[in-house]
Amino acid sequence: MTTPPRLELRNLSKRFGGLHAVSEMSFSVQRGEIFGLIGPNGAGKTTLFNLVAGVHKPSDGQVLHDGVDVTGKGIDVIARRGIGRTFQAAHTFKLETVRENLRRAALLQRSYGPWVHFWGPRARNEAQIEESSQQVAAFVGLTGQLDQTGGALPYGQQKMLGVAMALMTSPGVLLMDEPAAGLNSTEKVAMGALIRRLRDERGIDILLVEHDMRLVMSLSDRILVINQGRRIALGTPEAVQADPAVIEAYLGGDHELA
Numbered sequence: 001m002t003t004p005p006r007l008e009l010r011n012l013s014k015r016f017g018g019l020h021a022v023s024e025m026s027f028s029v030q031r032g033e034i035f036g037l038i039g040p041n042g043a044g045k046t047t048l049f050n051l052v053a054g055v056h057k058p059s060d061g062q063v064l065h066d067g068v069d070v071t072g073k074g075i076d077v078i079a080r081r082g083i084g085r086t087f088q089a090a091h092t093f094k095l096e097t098v099r100e101n102l103r104r105a106a107l108l109q110r111s112y113g114p115w116v117h118f119w120g121p122r123a124r125n126e127a128q129i130e131e132s133s134q135q136v137a138a139f140v141g142l143t144g145q146l147d148q149t150g151g152a153l154p155y156g157q158q159k160m161l162g163v164a165m166a167l168m169t170s171p172g173v174l175l176m177d178e179p180a181a182g183l184n185s186t187e188k189v190a191m192g193a194l195i196r197r198l199r200d201e202r203g204i205d206i207l208l209v210e211h212d213m214r215l216v217m218s219l220s221d222r223i224l225v226i227n228q229g230r231r232i233a234l235g236t237p238e239a240v241q242a243d244p245a246v247i248e249a250y251l252g253g254d255h256e257l258a
């Protein structure tokens with residue numbers, strides 16, 4: 001029996017009233033893959049991302065994770081299945097230490113849904129959480145900052161903390177929404193290296209939504225380009241950059257395609 005793809009979208013659509021934000025989208029993210037998702041402003045990237053993450057319910061179509069239909073499941077179920085999403089820097093807890101942020105992220109996964117009363121924070125082994133926090137902090141380069149408050153970290157490290165928090169839920173696949181946004185060029189290089197290590201050293205597959213073309217082109221194995229909610233190209237970075245439909249979609253846009 002062949003192994004199912006990590007994520008598979010089948011004819012997925014999302015309408016907001018009369019607006020077709022995502023239309024009949026089909027693609028799969030394979031094991032060991034960094035899969036880029038790009039498109040001009042308003043193309044439907046965030047909507048698609050939120051459909052996979054369980055924030056929105058699709059109007060039509062299916063989402064499969066490891067071959068299991070998870071269509072329309074909520075964020076709690078999605079997270080518990082091992083589909084993680086990075087926390088935006090804005091969603092880290094600024095007044096709490098890095099260690100406390102990581103602990104919260106570990107507990108979040110347990111504190112949703114009907115099991116909340118059984119899975120109260122105490123039910124999880126605190127020593128285990130501390131050990132994971134140290135491992136995750138070391139992995140993203142925040143060991144020396146464990147006792148600093150989130151708000152005291154430079155912005156680049158706050159974004160690293162957002163990735164670290166996602167790792168506390170041990171995801172098999174990670175949805176990353178603009179990990180490079182707001183970073184300077186040195187921080188972008190560090191974030192790119194981290195994303196590669198997530199795949200290479202932790203075996204985490206990545207669905208990457210990113211406006212920084214240089215980064216997405218250099219990291220992704222394959223890239224899906226969407227515009228007005230529809231697929232316009234899917235292929236290697238080289239193939240999509242040379243695709244006339246992609247060049248056309250970006251002409252006059254804010255983003256350079258190189």
Ligand SMILES: Nc1ncnc2c1ncn2[C@@H]1O[C@H](COP(=O)(O)OP(=O)(O)OP(=O)(O)O)[C@@H](O)[C@H]1O
Pocket residue numbers: 016019021039040041042043044045046047048
């Ligand atoms: N909750 C919502 N209600 C109504 N319309 C929405 C909603 N969310 C998104 N849209 C619309 O759906 C379309 C796709 O938006 P989306 O945010 O997914 O695009 P995007 O590719 O992520 O854009 P950007 O690159 O600017 O973040 C847009 O026309 C947007 O206005």
